[in-house]
Amino acid sequence: PIPHFLRIPPIPAVVSSLNHESVPSPLTSLLDFRRPEGQMASTASRFVPSFTRPAEKVIRQFIRELGSVDRLFVMTGAGISTESGIPDYRSAGVGQYARTNHRPVTHQEFMGSQHTRQRFWARNFLAWPRFRDAQPNETHRTIAKWERSDRFHWLVTQNVDGLHTKAGSNRLTELHGCGHRVKCMECDYTMSREDLQSLLSSLNPLWTSMESPGELNPDGDVTIEEGAEKTFKLADCPSCDGVLKTDVVFFGDNVPRSDVDLCYEKASVEESDGVLVLGSSLSVMSGYRFVHHASLRNLPIFIVNIGPTRADHLATHRIHCIASMIVPRI
Template sequence: MMKYGMAQKFVPEAAELCENSLKKFISLIGTVDKLLVISGAGISTESVPGIPDYRSKDVGLYARIAHKPIYFQDYMRSNRCRQRYWSRNFLAWPRFGQAAPNINHYALSKWEASDRFQWLITQNVDGLHLKAGSKMVTELHGSALQVKCTTCDYIESRQTYQDRLDYANPGFKEEHVAPGELAPDGDIILPLGTEKGFQIPECPSCGGLMKTDVTFFGENVNMDKVNFCYEKVNECDGILSLGTSLAVLSGFRFIHHANMKKKPIFIVNIGPTRADHMATMKLDYKISDVLKEM
């Protein structure tokens, strides 16, 4: 029960479940021959340990604290900025790296067995879809489970880099216990100044700057991924959007593209989204309450 409570901490209050609305929603989706799914942070809020989303009312990260994400340009030009990023990420990793998929991730993984399942585009970087067994998935914003050199594209696992960070900063994790909560991108909030003197291992191949293999704010999404996702939108007959406000253009553009092509759009999200006016039907229910009936 305690673990369940931890996960539910970041699930916003949902509308009361209406069986008739749910049946209608499922019936309408049943008319779609090739279904494309887009997922966001809201699909992971039921996981353990609790991973908040950014924008949900009352429980989203932005609603509770003055969280300012690190921008790509600042990361690349400022060592102090990189120290702040990696010191927090280093302390958060043991919990973030152990985060487990929930019923939503496993449900979508099972959908791949159906000929009606077209593809999954996720805006999440937590890797939980892959942990649940999904293979027909594009991680639009990359993965926090690996680290990449910004110069030569050398890649290693996040755990391998964690070991190198630990070796370079003896005693840091013991001195700075991290009681704070996780952010959706695997960050944790620490007092300013905690990062002073934190050592960041360079690329073992070329000596370049290492960065988690995720798209930072201010950084461009990989265009090969974007073009591939547009192809999947063109091939599908309808889209199901799960757990995202679609506030960020990188995900919204696919919904907009589908709408321009008159494809039906279905949304499950607690709270408003940028595409509500485009939706064939929308439910403000907890995602697991919907997926377990589909």
């Protein structure tokens, strides 16, 4: 029988800011500003936290100061993909941690338990069509266009959704990997996530007729009823029969050293003269360390994020809003 799945309703978000104008942002296609202050935005923007638009003079000053940077190092986080329908973990009210009790699988749990892998891939299988079909938004597209300028140096993203690549970015490090790739943990064989979907579909024909339940999670899966995964068959590595895993750095794992060294190099004063952080709380050390590294070298730090970040004390310029309110104007 087809399992019954849980649907998790969104919870309203409340995020406020000081010294800002309470006026609508230009995101009229995504946010419904007719709602009373503090209430949830429209369904299309349910993963974007509520915020108050900064004063126009604040926006202009931020952009003007950023214009003094000749070699820009950019770091993006989950906050830039919420407008593409992919939630983040930590946003007040609308992030996954605020809406659900679900926590992502750790690397140790995945590698140590056949049942954990079975549940992970069952959830990922159902979510894949929506995760795959997510499209870049204006922020992704604008950053890709920046590559035509000599003033753009390098992009590091903490996201695993592949939207920067879809938008056309090439000078890019995917710090935490990409959910569009799959890797064998034994022999390093790699394949596309889409090819694995075909393989899993052939092994699980009944699952192919199921609709994806509930909300998409930041890690590219959905929540299913406990025990539903017992009927799901796993695929082994086509090369060595080893364990297949998305090419993503799970919680509890480490970013490849080669990527870490490259990012330190790109964020150095020898290569960059300014850092722009977009849509990231910088809560995890994997991203925060590069901002800290740049700060120690007296590079100006520009941060655009609705909520607080771990690096706010390092910021030379800070603005509380969604990235798409700033990026297209740079």
